[in-house]
Amino acid sequence: MAAGKIYMIPVTLGDEDYRKVIPEKVLEITRSLRLFTVEDIRSARRYLRLIDKDFPINDTVFNELNEHTNESEIGEYIEPVLKGSDMGIMSEAGLPGIADPGAKLITIAHRKRIRVIPLAGPSSILLALISSGLNGQSFCFNGYLPVKPSDRASRLRELEKNAREGYAQIFMETPYRNQRMFESVLSVCSDSTVLCIAVDVTLPGENIRTMTISDWKKNQPSINDRLAIFIIQ
Amino acid sequence: MAAGKIYMIPVTLGDEDYRKVIPEKVLEITRSLRLFTVEDIRSARRYLRLIDKDFPINDTVFNELNEHTNESEIGEYIEPVLKGSDMGIMSEAGLPGIADPGAKLITIAHRKRIRVIPLAGPSSILLALISSGLNGQSFCFNGYLPVKPSDRASRLRELEKNAREGYAQIFMETPYRNQRMFESVLSVCSDSTVLCIAVDVTLPGENIRTMTISDWKKNQPSINDRLAIFIIQ
Numbered sequence: 001m002a003a004g005k006i007y008m009i010p011v012t013l014g015d016e017d018y019r020k021v022i023p024e025k026v027l028e029i030t031r032s033l034r035l036f037t038v039e040d041i042r043s044a045r046r047y048l049r050l051i052d053k054d055f056p057i058n059d060t061v062f063n064e065l066n067e068h069t070n071e072s073e074i075g076e077y078i079e080p081v082l083k084g085s086d087m088g089i090m091s092e093a094g095l096p097g098i099a100d101p102g103a104k105l106i107t108i109a110h111r112k113r114i115r116v117i118p119l120a121g122p123s124s125i126l127l128a129l130i131s132s133g134l135n136g137q138s139f140c141f142n143g144y145l146p147v148k149p150s151d152r153a154s155r156l157r158e159l160e161k162n163a164r165e166g167y168a169q170i171f172m173e174t175p176y177r178n179q180r181m182f183e184s185v186l187s188v189c190s191d192s193t194v195l196c197i198a199v200d201v202t203l204p205g206e207n208i209r210t211m212t213i214s215d216w217k218k219n220q221p222s223i224n225d226r227l228a229i230f231i232i233q
Numbered sequence: 234m235a236a237g238k239i240y241m242i243p244v245t246l247g248d249e250d251y252r253k254v255i256p257e258k259v260l261e262i263t264r265s266l267r268l269f270t271v272e273d274i275r276s277a278r279r280y281l282r283l284i285d286k287d288f289p290i291n292d293t294v295f296n297e298l299n300e301h302t303n304e305s306e307i308g309e310y311i312e313p314v315l316k317g318s319d320m321g322i323m324s325e326a327g328l329p330g331i332a333d334p335g336a337k338l339i340t341i342a343h344r345k346r347i348r349v350i351p352l353a354g355p356s357s358i359l360l361a362l363i364s365s366g367l368n369g370q371s372f373c374f375n376g377y378l379p380v381k382p383s384d385r386a387s388r389l390r391e392l393e394k395n396a397r398e399g400y401a402q403i404f405m406e407t408p409y410r411n412q413r414m415f416e417s418v419l420s421v422c423s424d425s426t427v428l429c430i431a432v433d434v435t436l437p438g439e440n441i442r443t444m445t446i447s448d449w450k451k452n453q454p455s456i457n458d459r460l461a462i463f464i465i466q
Contacts, residue, residue: 008363020258021353025250097363099370106366110443118360120254120435126359127351130241130330133339137332140373140400167373202353210343 003114004086006106007033010121011047013093014203014227018051021122021202027051029119033088037063037077039100043092065089065101074105081114093227095123099143099172125170128198128229131208132168135233139168147177149184156188160232163193168233179224186220189213189232196231199223236347237319239339240266243354244280246326247436247460251284254355254435260284262352266321270296270310272333276325298322298334307338314347326460328356332376332405358403361431361462364441365401368466372401380410382417389421393465396426401466412457419453422446422465429464432456 009030012018018027031052038044041062048055063077081087089096089105095118096102109116125141142159146152159169173181185195191214198208205226211219242263245251251260264285271277274295281288296310314320322329322338328351329335342349358374375392379385392402406414418428424447431441438459444452 008360017258019256021256023252023254023256025253095359095363097369098359102363103366103369106364107443108366110366116364116366116441117439118364118434118441120353120355120360122353123356123359126328126331126356127241127353130328130335131339131349131351133336133341133343133349136330136336137376138374141371143370201351206350208349208351210340 001084003112004081004084005115005117006081006109007086007088008096008116008118009088009090010095010119011090011093013122013124013201016202016204022051023120026119026121030088031055033086034060035080035085035087036060036090037065037087037105038090039066039092039096039102040064044090047090065105067101069101071104075108077105078108078112078114081109082112093124095121098123098125122202124198124201124227124229127201128196128208129168129170129231131198132196132210132231134168134194134196134210134231135166136168138166139170142169142171144173145171145181152184153188156184160189160193163233168231170229170231172229175225175227178226178228179222181230182220182223185230185232186213186217194233197221197223198229198231199226201227201229203227234317236345237314237317238348238350239314239342240319240321241329241349241351242321242323243328243352244323244326246355246357246434249435249437255284256353259352259354263321264288266319267293268313268318268320269293269323270298270320270338271323272299272325272329272335273297277323280323298338300334302334304337308341310338311341311345311347314342315345326357328354331356331358331374355435357431357434357460357462360434361429361441362401362403362464364431365429365443365464367401367427367429367443367464368399369401371399372403375402375404377406378404378414385417386421389417393422393426396466401464403462403464405462408458408460411459411461412455414463415453415456418463418465419446419450427466430454430456431462431464432459434460434462436460
């Protein structure tokens with residue numbers, strides 16, 4: 001029997017209307033699948049019920065793939081695909097495989113010559129970047145920075161240096177630590193460095209602003225517990 | 234009068250069904266606009282007629298923004314937005330503001346405190362990355378590499394070094410030079426380096442493969458004149 005395919009399934013970034021961020025044909029494919037590997041099972045079920053109130057949750061298999069999953073489990077997740085089932089991979093928000101552990105499964109899929117098909121949807125990182133006015137010709141995504149203040153400061157200095165070489169530097173933080181991250185950036189980076197903060201991308205409270213550090217010092221926003229993407233250049 | 238908004242409008246990557254890659258609400262917003270700044274006017278008109286066969290092209294203003302546009306013209310494009318009109322920015326393919334000159338206009342918009350709103354759609358770069366199995370936690374997009382063989386080789390060596398430090402390195406080439414780019418990568422990079430080639434992402438001929446350079450040497454594909462994203466790690 002021919003192997004199944006793996007679909008990289010986008011989901012909403014929060015409580016926006018799903019028709020705002022997910023294409024119609026992507027919704028159709030998502031609704032048709034009965035095998036998923038997901039970052040969080042509860043979020044995945046909630047999303048499937050949102051896009052299809054009659055989605056047969058009880059007839060669907062969910063594997064969990066997050067920082068607690070070990071390599072041998074991931075290998076087992078691939079077995080039904082090798083036997084012909086199609087599988088969807090979903091993250092907690094946005095595109096899977098960015099800032100989540102989905103890549104481990106895809107690496108195995110390529111080794112086994114399984115076809116991997118990406119489906120278009122929202123990426124807060126890229127949507128922030130294109131709306132920032134910063135350099136979309138060359139940029140780096142750095143994920144989460146260290147939490148320890150001294151390590152964070154030296155990492156920020158490093159990113160600022162790389163930004164000077166022409167690469168916009170994108171990073172993020174857990175929402176409840178956003179305000180502290182903002183303060184670190186203001187205290188570490190030079191006044192002439194340009195900072196974009198993209199808050200709640202695609203969500204009702206969306207606000208994307210780009211200013212120099214010196215202007216941000218005069219206009220300090222309240223971003224704690226909101227989704228934020230930071231970009232410096 | 235309040236200023237208008239600037240929408241970052243995604244378009245299809247080629248001849249796929251637009252409902253596969255563009256969300257329904259994004260189509261609605263796109264159809265409602267009568268002022269656009271676009272990378273190429275003919276492509277923009279063709280796309281608008283594709284998603285709405287009755288689109289009133291003749292009642293719509295198109296500004297062109299590409300490598301030939303000078304800064305003072307870009308400043309003028311913003312004037313109607315300051316007076317209250319909403320504007321859409323469109324690239325030739327995918328998301329605007331990535332690997333195109335759209336950022337110049339957005340920089341001015343932020344300075345004038347105009348709201349910039351990103352709309353979700355397909356990005357061949359990110360769709361390639363999430364399907365590659367390479368590092369979605371940290372990556373760099375490097376745009377186009379130099380064309381001159383010796384410059385290209387030294388740039389590829391630099392990217393390979395950065396990849397060793399943990400950052401997946403994404404780059405692209407003009408379609409008619411893809412085969413030469415592929416040959417450069419094979420000859421410059423080490424056999425153990427992992428290369429993803431994502432061809433025709435979202436299009437009918439889509440093919441995304443990740444292998445070591447040594448395996449690619451045994452399986453050389455034909456990618457000239459097709460859309461391709463390259464990623465090394």
